[in-house]
C-alpha cells in the first residue's frame with residue numbers, strides 16, 4: 559500500500575495504523591516520491607494527501623490513471639476540509655474516495671477495506 563503525505567505526523571500515524579492492521583506500507587514524503595516508489599515497488603492501493611509539494615494528490619492521481627499498469631489502482635484522498643467543489647473535481651480526476659483530516663484510525667481502516675473489495679484479482 560502506498561501512503562503519500564508531506565505532514566510527518568499524519569504520515570507516521572497512517573503508516574502505524576495500516577501496519578497495525580497488517581498492511582505493508584510504502585511511505586512517501588510527497589507526490590513525486592510517491593510516484594517513484596509506486597513505479598519501483600508497486601502497490602495495490604494508495605492513500606494520498608491532497609496537498610503535497612512536488613505533485614499534489616490530484617496530480618499524482620492523474621499520473622496513476624494515465625498509466626497502463628496502475629490505472630485501476632484504488633485511491634483514497636485525504637483532505638483538510640470537505641469542500642464539495644474540491645471533492646467533485648477530485649472524483650472527476652480519478653480519486654475513488656475521500657477522508658477528511660483529522661479522522662478516526664478505525665475509519666481509515668474501514669475505508670481502505672471498502673476500496674480493497676474493488677481490487678480486481680490479477
Ligand SMILES: [Mg+2]
Pocket residue numbers: 563564565607608609610
Ligand atoms: Mg499535506
